[in-house]
Amino acid sequence: MVLDEMGFVSPPSSIPGGPVPSAGLSLEVPGVMGPYSVEPHAVPVMAPAGDDALWRARRLSWRRQFRPALALYDSLLAAGDEPLSLLREKARVLGWMGRYGDALKCYGETVRRYPDSAAAAAEADAKAALYDGRYREGVRAYRRWLDLEPGSPEALFDLTQLHYGQQRWTDAIALSGHLLKEISGHDAARQVRRKALFHAEGTPLYSEAVFFHSEGGTRQAELEYLSIASSVARPLNPKLMAAIKVDTRFYRFSGSNPDPMAITTSAAFTYRRMPDAAVEGFIGSTMKSNGPYNTVTGGLGVQSSPLDDLHLLFRYRHGDVVENAATFLDCLSENSLRFQTVYRPSRKWQADLEGFRSWYSDGNVRTDYGVELRSHLSYEPTRLTLFWRWDSFGYNQEQPDYFTPGTFNVHHAGVDAIHYFKGDALYGGGNNTSIRMRGSLNFEPSGGRSKSVLAEFRHDWNDRLSSSLLYDRTWNDESGVYSADRMAASLLWYF
Numbered sequence: 001m002v003l004d005e006m007g008f009v010s011p012p013s014s015i016p017g018g019p020v021p022s023a024g025l026s027l028e029v030p031g032v033m034g035p036y037s038v039e040p041h042a043v044p045v046m047a048p049a050g051d052d053a054l055w056r057a058r059r060l061s062w063r064r065q066f067r068p069a070l071a072l073y074d075s076l077l078a079a080g081d082e083p084l085s086l087l088r089e090k091a092r093v094l095g096w097m098g099r100y101g102d103a104l105k106c107y108g109e110t111v112r113r114y115p116d117s118a119a120a121a122a123e124a125d126a127k128a129a130l131y132d133g134r135y136r137e138g139v140r141a142y143r144r145w146l147d148l149e150p151g152s153p154e155a156l157f158d159l160t161q162l163h164y165g166q167q168r169w170t171d172a173i174a175l176s177g178h179l180l181k182e183i184s185g186h187d188a189a190r191q192v193r194r195k196a197l198f199h200a201e202g203t204p205l206y207s208e209a210v211f212f213h214s215e216g217g218t219r220q221a222e223l224e225y226l227s228i229a230s231s232v233a234r235p236l237n238p239k240l241m242a243a244i245k246v247d248t249r250f251y252r253f254s255g256s257n258p259d260p261m262a263i264t265t266s267a268a269f270t271y272r273r274m275p276d277a278a279v280e281g282f283i284g285s286t287m288k289s290n291g292p293y294n295t296v297t298g299g300l301g302v303q304s305s306p307l308d309d310l311h312l313l314f315r316y317r318h319g320d321v322v323e324n325a326a327t328f329l330d331c332l333s334e335n336s337l338r339f340q341t342v343y344r345p346s347r348k349w350q351a352d353l354e355g356f357r358s359w360y361s362d363g364n365v366r367t368d369y370g371v372e373l374r375s376h377l378s379y380e381p382t383r384l385t386l387f388w389r390w391d392s393f394g395y396n397q398e399q400p401d402y403f404t405p406g407t408f409n410v411h412h413a414g415v416d417a418i419h420y421f422k423g424d425a426l427y428g429g430g431n432n433t434s435i436r437m438r439g440s441l442n443f444e445p446s447g448g449r450s451k452s453v454l455a456e457f458r459h460d461w462n463d464r465l466s467s468s469l470l471y472d473r474t475w476n477d478e479s480g481v482y483s484a485d486r487m488a489a490s491l492l493w494y495f
Contacts, residue, residue, distance in 0.1 A: 053072060053075070053076055054072075054076060054086075056072060057069045057072035057073050057076065057089075058089070060072065061089075061092075061093045061096065064096075064423055064424065066093055066096065066097045069093055070090065070093060070094075073086055073089065073090040073093070074090075077090070083113070084110065084113075084114050084117060084120065087106060087109065087110040087113070087120075088107075088110060088120060088123060090106055091103045091104075091106035091107045091110065091124075091127070092127075092154065094106055095127060095131065098378070098379040098380055098381075100131040100347060100379065103127065103131070104124075104127070104128055104131070107120075107123070107124035107127060107128070108124065110124065111124050118148055119145065119148040119149050122141060122144040122145040122148055123145050123154075123155070125137075125141040125144070126138060126141035126142045126144075126145050126155065126158065127158075128141075129141050129308075130158055130161070130162065131347055132308075132309075132346055132347045133165070133308070133344070133347065134308035134309065135162055135165070135166055135275050135305070135308055136275065136308050137308055138158075138159075138162045139159065139162060139163075142155050142158060142159040142162070143159075146159075151182045153179060153182060153183055153186065156175055156178060156179040156182070156189075157176075157179060157186075157188065157189060157192075159175055160172050160175040160176050160179065160189065160192055161192075161427060161428050163175065164192060164195075164196060164428035164429055165428055166274045166275055167199065167272055167274060168273075168274070169196045169197075169199050169200035169238050170200065170238045172192060172193075172196040172429075173193055173196045173197060173200065176189045176190070176192045176193035176196065177193060180193065188427060188429075188430070191429055191430060191431075191463075192427070192428065192429035192430075193429075194429075194463050195428075195429035195463060196429065198463065198464065198494040199235075200235060200238050201235060202235075202464075202494040202495065203232065203233065203234050203235075203494065203495055204232070204233050204492060204493070204494050205230065205231075205232050205492075205493045205494075205495065206230065206231045206232075206233075206490065206491070206492050206493075207229070207230040207490065207491050208227075208228075208229050208230075208488060208489065208490035208491075209226070209227065209228050209229075209488065209489050209490075210226070210227040210229075210486065210487070210488045211225075211226050211227075211485075211486070211487045211488075212224065212225055212227070212484070212485070212486045213484070213485050213486075214482070214483065214484035214485070215480075215482070215483050215484075216403075216476075216480075216481060216482035216483065216484075217480050217481075218480065218481050218482070219403040219481065219482045220323070220324055220326075220401070220402050220403045221323060221324060221403065221482055221484070222253070222254065222324050222325070223251075223253075223322065223323060223324055224251065224252040224253075225249045225250060225251045225252065225322075226249070226250045227247060227248070227249045227250075228247075228248050229245060229246065229247035229248070230245070230246055231243055231244065231245035231246075232244060232245075233268075239271055239272055239273055240269070240270070240271050240272075241269065241270050241272075242267070242268070242269050243267070243268045243269070243270075244265070244266065244267050244268070245264075245265070245266045245267075245268065245282075245284075246263070246264070246265050246266075247263070247264045247266075248261065248262075248263050248264075249261060249262045249263075249264075251322075251328060253324075253325035253328070254325070255325075256325065258289075260288060260289045260290045260328065260329075261288070261289045262286050262287065262288045262289070262320075263286070263287050264284050264285070264286040264287075264297060265284055265285055266282050266283065266284030266285075266297065267282065267283060267284065268280065268281065268282035268283075269281055269282075274303075274304075274305065275304070275305035275308070276304060276305075277302065277303070277304045278301075278302070278303050278304070279300075279301070279302050280300070280301045280302075281298075281299065281300040281301070282297075282298060282299055283296070283297070283298040284296070284297045284298065285297070286319075286320060288328075288331075290329065295319075295320055295331060295333060296318065297318060297319040297320070298317070298318050298319070299315065299316055299317040299318065299319070300315070300316045301313065301314065301315040301316075302314045302315075309343060309344050309345045310341070310342070310343055310344075311341070311342040311343075311344070312339075312340070312341055312342075313338075313339070313340040313341075313342075314337075314338070314339050315337070315338045315339075316335075316336070316337055316338075317334075317335075317336045317338075318333070318334070318335050318336075319333060319334065320332065320333050320334075321333060321334050321358075321360065323402045323403070324401070324402060326401035326402065327401060327402055330362075330401065331361075332360060332361055332362060332402075333360070333361045334358045334359060334360050334361070334366075335358070335359045336356065336357065336358035336359070337356070337357050337358075338354070338355070338356045339354070339355045339356075340352065340353070340354045340355075341353045341354075347376060347379075348375065348376055349373065349374060349375045349376065350373075350374050351371075351372070351373050351374075352370070352371070352372040352373075352374075353370070353371055354368070354369065354370040354371075354372075355368070355369055355370075356368035356369075356370075356393075362399065363397070364395050364396065364397050364399055364404065365395065365396045365397075366393060366394070366395050367393065367394060367395075367396075368391070368392070368393040369391070369392045369393075370389060370390065370391045370392075371389065371390050372387060372388070372389040372390075373387065373388050373389075374386070374387045374416075375387070380420055380426045381419060381420045381421075381423050381426060382417065382418070382419045382420075383417065383418045383419075384415070384416075384417050385415070385416040385417070386414075386415055386416075387412070387413070387414055387415075387416060387440075388411070388412065388413050389411070389412040389413075390409070390410070390411055390412075391409070391410045391412070392407065392408065392409045392410075393405075393407075393408055394406050394407040394408055408444075408445060409444075409445060410442050410443065410444050410445075411442070411443040412440045412441070412442050412443075412452075413440060413441055413443075414438065414439050414440025414441065414452070415438070415439060415440075416436070416437075416438040417436065417437050417438070418434055418435070418436045419434060419435050419436075420432050420433070420434045421433040421434065421435075431460035431461075431462065431463065432458075432460055433457075433458070433459045433460070434457075434458045434459075435455075435456070435457050435458075436454070436455070436456040436457075436458075437453075437454070437455055438452075438453070438454040439451070439452065439453045439454070440452045442474075444476075448476065448477070448478065448481070449476070449477045450474060450475060450476040450477065450481075450482065451474070451475060451477070452472075452473070452474040453472075453473050454470070454471070454472045454473075455470070455471050456468060456469070456470045456471075457469045457470075463494075464493055464494045464495065465491070465492070465493050465494075466491070466492045466493075467489070467490065467491050467492070468488075468489070468490045469488070469489050470486070470487070470488040470489075471485075471486070471487050472484075472485070472486040472487075472488075473485050473486075
C-alpha cells in the first residue's frame with residue numbers, strides 16, 4: 001500500500017517519538033525486508049505410468065508434506081534415477097520450506113555435477129536472487145531461465161512475485177495472466193492477478209482508530225488522545241495515485257474544560273516506480289477547537305534503491321508538535337528533515353542508519369541519530385529476528401514546556417517474531433493471518449532502563465478486506481519517569 005510514508009495508512013508499529021528518540025523506528029521497506037516467501041504452486045496432474053515414486057514425492061510437496069517428500073527424493077537420488085531433474089526439484093522443495101541455505105547448497109551441487117546444464121545454472125542464479133530479494137539481478141536471471149525453458153511455471157510465478165514485491169502491478173498482472181494461459185488451474189497465479197488488479201485499478205478506503213496515553217512527570221509527556229481517521233485513494237494510472245485523508249483527534253489534558261480537538265484534512269499524491277524511485281507528497285490544514293486560525297501541514301518524501309542491497313529515503317515534513325498540553329496550546333510546529341539508509345547484503349542481516357533534524361517554531365533545534373542491526377534467524381511461516389539499536393537525540397536549548405535534554409542516548413536490544421497461520425498462502429498477494437510479538441530492553445542514561453512490548457494481529461478476510469489490531473507499550477523501570485500505551489484498530493477495503 002502506498003502513501004504510508006506520509007501517514008496516510010497504517011500507523012507505524014512503534015510508539016511515536018516525543019520524550020523518547022523519534023529516530024528509533026525501523027522503516028520496513030517493501031522489497032527490502034525479504035526474503036520473498038516462496039511456496040509450491042504446481043498443479044497436480046495424473047502421474048505417468050512408471051513414475052509413481054516421483055509423482056508421490058511431487059504430490060507430497062504440493063500438499064506441504066515436505067519431510068516425506070524429501071525422503072522420497074533422497075531415495076530416488078540414491079537409486080540413480082534422473083539426478084538432474086531430481087536435484088532441481090529437491091532444491092525447490094527446500095526453498096519452499098524456508099531452508100534457503102540448504103536449497104542453495106543443493107543448487108550448487110546440481111551445477112557442479114551438471115556444468116553443461118544452462119537451465120540448472122540459470123535457475124540457481126534466479127533462486128539465489130529471489131531468496132535475497134535482489135530485484136534487478138533476479139529479473140535478469142529469471143529471464144535467462146525462461147529463455148532456456150519457456151513457459152516454466154516455477155520461473156513465471158517467482159518472477160511475478162519479484163514484480164509484486166516492488167508494487168509493479170502492470171508487470172505482475174501480465175506475468176500472472178501468461179501463467180494462467182499455460183496452466184488455467186494455477187490458483188495462486190489467479191489470486192495474485194486479482195490482488196494486483198485491485199492495487200492497480202481499485203479504490204482503497206483505509207480507516208483507523210488509535211488511542212494513545214502517556215505519562216511522565218520528569219519528561220513532561222502527559223498526553224492522551226483518541227484519533228479517528230479515514231483516507232481514500234484513487235490510482236490515476238499504474239504509477240500515480242492521489243488520496244485524501246481526514247483525521248479527527250480528541251485530546252484530554254489535565255485541567256482543560258472543554259477538552260480540545262483537532263481536525264486535519266489532507267491531500268496526497270504518490271508516484272512509484274520502484275526500485276528506481278518513488279515520490280510522495282501531501283499538504284493539509286489543521287483546525288483546532290481552541291485556536292484562532294488553522295495551521296498548515298505538509299511533506300515530501302523520496303525513496304530509491306540504486307542498488308538491490310541499498311535503499312535510501314529522504315523526507316521533509318512541516319506540522320504540529322504535540323507532546324503535552326503546553327505544546328498543543330502554544331501551537332508549536334516544526335520543519336523536519338529525515339534521511340535513512342538501509343543496507344541489506346543478504347537475507348540473514350541488515351543495517352539501518354538514520355539521521356533527523358527538526359527546527360521548531362520557538363527557535364529550538366532537535367537532532368536525532370540512529371543505528372540498527374537486525375539478524376534474521378528463521379523465516380516464514382515463523383520469522384524470528386534479533387535486533388540491536390543505538391539512538392541519540394538532543395536539543396540545542398532548554399525549554400520549560402517540554403523535555404529538552406542536551407544529549408540523550410539509548411541502547412535497545414530485543415526480539416521480533418511474526419507467525420503466519422496459512423502456510424499455503426505465503427506469497428505476495430495471498431490472503432493470510434498473522435500475529436506479531438516484539439519486545440526490547442532499553443538502556444538509558446545514568447543507569448536508567450525501560451522496556452517496550454508490541455502485539456499485533458492482522459487478518460485478510462478476503463481479496464478486498466483486511467483488518468488489524470495493535471497494542472504497544474513502553475515504560476520506565478522507575479515509577480513516574482515515563483510510560484506510554486497505544487491501542488489501534490484498522491480496516492482496509494478495496495472497492
